[in-house]
Amino acid sequence: MRAHEAGALHGELGNRGPAWLRTPDDVNALVPELWPSGVTRDGAGVLTVGGLGVQDIQAEHGTPAYVLDEDDLRARARAFKAAFAGHDVYYAGKAFLCRAVVRAIAEEGLFLDVCTGGELATALAAGMPPQRIGFHGNNKSVSELERALDAGVGRIIVDSFDEIDRLTAxxxxxxxRQPVLVRVTVGVEAHTHEFIATAHEDQKFGFSVGGGAAFKAVAKILDDDVLDLRGLHSHIGSQIFDASGFEVAARRVLALQAQVRDARGVELPEIDLGGGFGIAYTTQDDPAAPADLAERMIKIVDDECAALGLATPKLSVEPGRAIVGPAMFTLYEVGTVKDVDGLRTYVSVDGGMSDNIRTALYGASYSATIAGRASTADPILARVVGKHCESGDIVVKDEFLPADVQPGDLLAVPGTGAYCRSMASNYNHVPRPPVVAVRGGTARVIVRRETEEDLLALDVG
Incomplete structure (x- = not known):
């Protein structure tokens, strides 16, 4: 078994405890798959990112803080662009979006997917060329559609007959003649959490292929002859490791495109197979490299088109988590350490479910490590919890930390780039943390920390 960076063997412990994990070296080690490429430890055991120690980040920016390795983010964006050369890669902005990230992914040659008016506003404010923006969403308002049309976005993914009527008018x-794709649900069972599986029939997104709604949506757009129908869009879910789901989805989408050709004489020139590519949150996760994903997805599209006699459409994909998720970690300070009757040690940090709701919402698993020093203490089984007034306020469910963990220690949780800041809240009136980008040994704030004044500014009562 690989050396464990204090990282989550959830489901592996059983009743045998940490028998295989006995040395301080095991707890201090870093598993590269869980961290940005620029993260290491210095001689004193202090976690560094891009050459900058986390103690320096805390001194200047405080905790909790999301810390982004900008070089790592850019490298992951380039890896997807290179893997899908000749096709289009849309960064899924819902994972995490701010103006600095928009500029970075634009400079690396990616397109951008947004799904609300606020995300569109951020993209435009950052200078993203509108023709490189795709607009998603199952309930886009009239004002959002108007803004997208007036800005000249490159494509809109339509999700309902109501939206087709609105957008057509x-x-x-x-x-x-606005370019559009039709979002379809293909009935693929994605092996992921129920709330983030999006291709089964009983959910809010898209038009059913099996039930015939998808073909009817295509026919309606073609009959109205106002919108420029470019192709079909499928998204089967999130945090997916088994690429076979994408292969099944591709077959079903292309079968529908062949049906459109046969019934309407139209060959649609594009296909979008979405995103949802998984990342490593713990040592139990084994994500595929972008090159491997691209090889499998491109091959199935090519092979299926050859079998159906279709011209091969241009493929697009939408990685979000896979680009920004591993590029960021959250830095906390330990406030209290509590042993509960010898059952478990609870390590409380100065953040929690307001900056990372995923553990409470999805049962997500994370890893953690003491970040401000090395330790020679033996490992203990701990649970990292937040400061909120909820028993479910858990950051890391089960983790081995050194037995001498104490108030004032810095603790880092990797893999928090996706959906943590995006889904952050002000629960218990806790201001949201900043996002601090590090590059070349220099840190800069790209999203500032909220203050109590920010909270009170909205309270007009």
Whole structure:
């Protein structure tokens, strides 16, 4: 078994305890798959990112803080672009979006996927060329659609017959032939949490292929002859490791494109197979490299098109988590350490479910490590919890930390780039942490820390 960076053998412990994990070296070690590429430990055991120690980050920016390794983010974006050369890679902004990230992914040659008016506003404010923006969402308002049309976004992914009617009327008023894709649900069982599986039939997204709604949506757009139908879009879920689901989805989407060709004489020039590529949160996760994903996905599209006699459409994919998730970690300070009747040690940090709701919401697993020093103490089984007034306020369910963990220690949780800041809240009136980007030994704030004044500014009562 690999050396464990204090990282989560959830489901592996059983009743045998940490018999295989006995030395301080095991607890201090870093598993590279869980961390940004620029993260290491210095001679004193202090975690560093891009050459900058976390103690320096805390001194200047405080805790909790999301810490982004900008070089790592850019390298992951380039890896997807290179793997899918000749095709389009859309960064899924819902994972984490701010102006600095928009500029970075634009500079690395990626497109951008947004799903609300706020995300679109952020993209435009950052200078993303509108023609490189795709607009998702199952309930886009009229004002959001108007803004997208007026900005000139490159494509809109339509999700309902109501939206087709709205968008058709708005485009007709503007004499615009807006490019669109039809989002379809293909009935694929993605092996992920129920709340983030999006291709089964009983959920809010898209048009059913099996039930015939997807073909009807395509026919309606073609009959109205106002919108420019470019292709079909499928997204089967999130945090997926088994690529076979994408292969099944591709077959079903391409079968529908062949049906459209046969019934309507139209070959759609594009196909989007979505994102949802998994990342390593613990040592139990084994994500595929972008090159491996691309090889399998491109091959199945090519092979299926050859079998159906279809011209091969241009493929697009939408990685979000896979680009930003591993590029960021959250830095906390330990406040209290409590042994509960010898059952478990509870390590409380100065954040929690307001900066990472995923453990409470999805039962997500994370890893953690003491970040400000090395330790020679033996490992103990701990649970990292937050400061909120909820028993479910858990950051890391089970983790081996050194027995001498104490108030004032710095603790780092890797893999928090995706959906942590995006889903952060002000529960218990806790201000949201900043996002600090590190590059070349220099840290800069790209999203500032909220203050109590920010909270009170919205309270007009």
């Amino acid at each position: 708005l485009a007709q008023d503007r004499n615009i």
